[in-house]
Amino acid sequence: MLPTSTLTLFFLAFFALFVASSPIVTPAPRDVFSPPVLYPRNGTIWRVGQRHNVTWDVSDAPASITNGMGMIVLVKNHIMVDLETPLAQGFNILLARHEVTVPKVEPGDDYQILVFGDSGNVGGKFTILA
Ligand SMILES: *[C@@H]1O[C@H](CO)[C@@H](O)[C@H](O)[C@H]1NC(C)=O
Ligand SMILES: *[C@@H]1O[C@H](CO)[C@@H](O)[C@H](O)[C@H]1NC(C)=O
Numbered sequence: 001m002l003p004t005s006t007l008t009l010f011f012l013a014f015f016a017l018f019v020a021s022s023p024i025v026t027p028a029p030r031d032v033f034s035p036p037v038l039y040p041r042n043g044t045i046w047r048v049g050q051r052h053n054v055t056w057d058v059s060d061a062p063a064s065i066t067n068g069m070g071m072i073v074l075v076k077n078h079i080m081v082d083l084e085t086p087l088a089q090g091f092n093i094l095l096a097r098h099e100v101t102v103p104k105v106e107p108g109d110d111y112q113i114l115v116f117g118d119s120g121n122v123g124g125k126f127t128i129l130a
Helices: 004-025
Strands: 037-039 045-047 051-056 069-076 079-081 088-092 097-101 108-116 120-122 126-129
Touching: 037 108, 051 108, 069 097, 088 097
Parallel strands: 045 126
Antiparallel strands: 037 051, 051 097, 069 079, 069 088, 069 108, 108 120, 108 126
């Protein structure tokens, strides 16, 4: 067993080392990007099987993005429809558009598109017809 004072010194030294090194290991600050959806907008009508470009605004994109990969998910009545099978994923979020195929879902006028960068934003309410 080491005397208590030696242990205390050891911990103090360890703590000092940790504090001294922490600014070096801190990653450069990166920004969160949650892009506003432009299309589909309120009142847009899509039909099952059609292809459409979902578009979003990248004018406020930060210079350094934490996650540059995007994902598009369909939302119905504020609930994500099948998050396991997004309409699209793995595309560059800075491209501001991505083509999707309207999935075979029940017709409704309470659909929204959710675009994820680091975090997500839903667009306006739109309609899907059979
Ligand atoms: C989506 O946008 C791309 C690039 O502008 C274009 O080539 C493509 O035809 C568009 N798709 C639809 C369904 O409009
Ligand atoms: C859609 O309309 C609702 C209410 O009519 C409004 O609150 C919302 O901001 C609109 N969304 C968009 C994306 O225009």
